[in-house]
Structures are given as structure tokens and as C-alpha cells.
């Protein structure tokens with residue numbers, strides 16, 4: 001039989017929104033193509049999660065060793081140059097590994113930038129036309145850049161993670177995930193850090209009393225926070241950079257990180273030509289991740305929805321499309337609870353119903369002072385608290401925790417939230433002891 005199109009399913013972008021589903025989809029016999037203009041794996045492995053957590057690990061260790069006081073002998077210092085070298089060793093083989101994962105499953109990788117010609121055809125730079133029955137837009141996000149004079153003098157998160165030598169004074173514009181995680185790392189590695197806020201709020205999507213604990217700790221460690229900074233211009237002045245902000249105030253710094261958010265990668269994709277609806281927050285999709293053009297879908301960060309733009313969401317959507325395209329489901333997508341964590345020191349993690357919503361809905365909110373719980377005392381953690389939300393029948397609806405191991409505590413509780421486990425079912429679960437998993441369940 002002569003095929004009408006080159007591929008059954010063609011993905012644009014090779015991040016988590018693609019590879020988690022595309023590799024198993026190809027194994028089912030569906031003919032899969034993957035177009036990627038940059039590194040296979042996209043943001044998370046190459047310039048996001050994996051790179052960041054490798055750089056952060058020694059930060060966590062330095063903090064933990066500080067707390068041990070004279071139990072540990074010797075002065076532990078973070079060597080930034082070696083840290084970046086180690087990060088590079090960890091991540092540099094990931095594109096090759098992921099290429100192998102896709103190709104060994106039977107998918108074809110096409111290198112180049114894709115632009116739609118019509119709803120079944122894309123043109124790939126230096127390759128030409130590629131056609132497909134179904135096309136998935138999984139092009140992710142890229143850093144937003146401030147629209148002010150001198151904006152090109154600022155850097156993005158990828159530049160930061162490649163810095164071989166840490167500048168003495170670093171100024172970060174923005175106090176979201178990247179602003180706070182990178183302020184934590186730069187401060188621990190010895191830089192003088194200033195964070196310039198848009199408003200007076202840091203990490204607006206996280207429980208603000210816990211954010212305050214993290215901010216106050218960073219302030220004690222010398223990080224400066226400038227609220228309502230109204231940044232207006234960057235300028236090179238001799239060996240430094242001058243930031244004009246506020247009411248014509250200025251600040252001199254050695255390096256500027258623009259961490260003011262990330263925007264959809266939709267430029268030069270040709271969506272207007274084929275009539276796919278989108279706006280500045282991403283591509284519109286229905287409950288099947290299908291755009292308004294029947295054979296075109298979207299997944300991951302580039303989708304316009306209220307989910308946190310994190311890997312677990314991209315992963316789940318990619319797996320869903322794999323099941324839809326291979327005929328394993330005909331149902332609309334039902335997103336699970338998507339957890340989120342900011343890797344400051346300590347971390348703040350959360351899942352399910354927030355404390356704010358719980359107050360409005362009248363759910364029960366329990367407060368746990370974990371710093372006084374023996375297992376957290378082992379690490380001498382000074383900042384450790386959690387809030388858990390329950391309904392009247394005792395189902396766990398949500399949790400947020402601030403502590404060094406908050407992400408593991410929230411992970412341990414996720415099944416109870418997702419599957420609405422009853423107190424009896426929770427009572428049948430055992431966990432290894434002593435672990436954070438055990439501690440988390442036994443406060444639930």
C-alpha cells in the first residue's frame with residue numbers, strides 16, 4: 001500500500017512533551033518523525049531540570065554540612081568552576097542517549113527548524129518538505145527578554161549554568177522559579193546577589209508564609225531584595241553594568257540574569273497560515289490536546305492552560321497522546337495532580353488543593369512543625385513545616401511543605417491525593433523506616 005504521507009505522526013520539538021510518548025508510540029508500529037532544531041531532549045535535560053539539579057546538589061550539601069557544626073571537621077567550600085564541569089559531564093551525553101531511545105524504538109529524527117506549509121506539511125530548514133497524517137506542536141518555551149534599552153546585556157538561565165567563573169556581583173531580575181533557584185545557588189557559591197522584584201511578591205504561586213521563610217533566610221545570607229523595582233535600562237559602564245530602576249536610581253553589577261519568565265516558541269512556525277489558534281500564553285487545545293485544526297495537536301509547555309509549566313505535565317501529556325494515537329484510548333485526557341517544587345534551600349513543594357483554596361472552601365488545614373520532629377532534627381533543619389488539607393471524611397486533598405526534603409515528602413503523599421485514598425487505605429500502607437516517606441505518611 002502506498003502511504004499518503006511520510007509519517008503517521010510528526011512531532012515538532014524533541015523535549016519531554018515528545019520523547020516520553022514518541023519512543024513507545026513508534027514501537028507500536030506507528031510511523032513517527034521528530035523534528036528538532038536544537039538538542040534532542042529539549043529544555044529539561046540540556047538547560048533545565050537535570051542541569052540545574054546537578055549544580056544545586058553541592059549547594060544542598062554545603063548547607064547541610066554548615067548545620068552539622070563541629071560534628072563535621074573542616075571548612076567545606078563550593079568550587080563553582082568544578083561544579084559546572086561536573087554538570088557538563090552529567091548532561092552532555094543525554095541528547096545522544098535520548099536519540100538512541102527514539103531511534104531504537106523506530107522513530108526518525110529530522111534535524112532543523114520546522115515551519116508549517118499546510119496542515120499536513122512542514123518545511124524543515126536544509127531538509128525540505130515533510131508530510132504527516134497528524135502533527136504535534138511540542139515546541140516549548142524560551143526565555144522572555146525585557147523590552148528595555150540594553151536588554152542584550154542581560155543573560156538567561158542557560159548562560160548562568162554555563163558560567164565557568166562566577167561573577168562577584170550578580171543581579172537577578174524576576175523572583176519566580178528561576179530567580180529564586182539561581183539566587184540560592186549564586187549566593188551559596190559566594191556571589192553578592194541582588195534580586196529585583198516586579199512587585200512585592202516572590203514565587204507568587206507558592207504558599208506565601210513559606211516563601212517568606214525562604215526569603216528571610218536568603219536575606220540573612222546577604223541576598224538583597226528590591227521590591228517594585230521597575231527596571232528601565234541596562235548600560236555598560238567601564239567594567240560593570242549599570243541598571244537603572246525605580247525613581248531614576250542606579251545599581252552597578254558584574255552580571256545580569258533576566259529571569260522574567262518564559263514565552264511560547266511559536267515564532268516562524270507558520271500557525272497563522274494554517275489557522276491554528278494561539279495567543280501569547282500558547283496554543284489552544286481541547287480535552288484531547290487537539291487544536292482547532294483537526295489533525296494538529298499540542299503538548300507540553302507550549303499549551304495554553306493553567307497547569308504549572310513543568311516536566312511531569314509534559315510527560316503525562318506525551319504519554320496520553322501515545323495512547324490516543326496507538327488506539328489504546330479514545331477518552332479525553334484527565335490530568336492527574338501535577339506537583340510543583342522550587343529547588344531553593346530549603347525547597348518548597350506542593351500538590352493538590354492549596355491552603356488559600358482550603359480556607360475559602362472550609363476544608364481542614366493541619367499545621368505540622370517539622371523542625372521539632374526527630375527525623376528532621378537528625379539533619380538539624382531549622383526551617384521545616386507542612387500544611388495538609390483534608391475533607392470531612394479524612395481524605396487528603398493537598399499538601400505543601402517547606403524543608404530540605406519537601407519534594408520527597410510531597411511525592412510520598414501524591415497517591416493519597418490522586419486516588420482519594422480513605423483513611424483505612426492509608427492505614428494499610430507501610431513505608432521504609434526511617435525515611436521521609438514514612439514521616440510524610442504518618443503525619444497524613
Ligand SMILES: Cc1cc2nc3c(=O)[nH]c(=O)nc-3n(C[C@H](O)[C@H](O)[C@H](O)COP(=O)(O)OP(=O)(O)OC[C@H]3O[C@@H](n4cnc5c(N)ncnc54)[C@H](O)[C@@H]3O)c2cc1C
Nearest residue numbers: 013015016017037042043044048114139140300301310311
Ligand atoms: C532553568 C529551568 C529549570 C527547570 N527546572 C525544572 C525542574 O526542576 N522540574 C520540572 O519539572 N521542570 C523544570 N523546568 C521546566 C521543564 O524544563 C519544562 O516544563 C519541560 O522541559 C517542557 O518540555 P517540552 O517538551 O514541553 O518543551 P522543551 O523541552 O522546551 O522542548 C521543546 C523543543 O522544541 C524545539 N523547537 C522549538 N521550535 C521548533 C521548531 N519550529 N522546529 C523544530 N524544533 C523546535 C526546541 O528546540 C526544544 O528542544 C525548568 C525549566 C528551566 C528553563
Ligand SMILES: NC(=O)c1ccc[n+]([C@@H]2O[C@H](COP(=O)([O-])OP(=O)(O)OC[C@H]3O[C@@H](n4cnc5c(N)ncnc54)[C@H](O)[C@@H]3O)[C@@H](O)[C@H]2O)c1
Nearest residue numbers: 173174175176177178179197198259260261262309341342
Ligand atoms: N523547579 C521547577 O520546576 C522549575 C525551575 C525553573 C523553571 N521552571 C519553569 O520555567 C518557567 C520560567 O521560570 P521563570 O522563573 O523565568 O518564570 P516565572 O513565571 O516563575 O517568574 C517570572 C518572574 O519575573 C517577574 N517579572 C516579570 N516581569 C518583570 C519585570 N519587568 N521586572 C522584574 N520582574 C519581572 C515576575 O513577577 C516573576 O516573579 C516557570 O514558570 C516554570 O514553569 C520550573
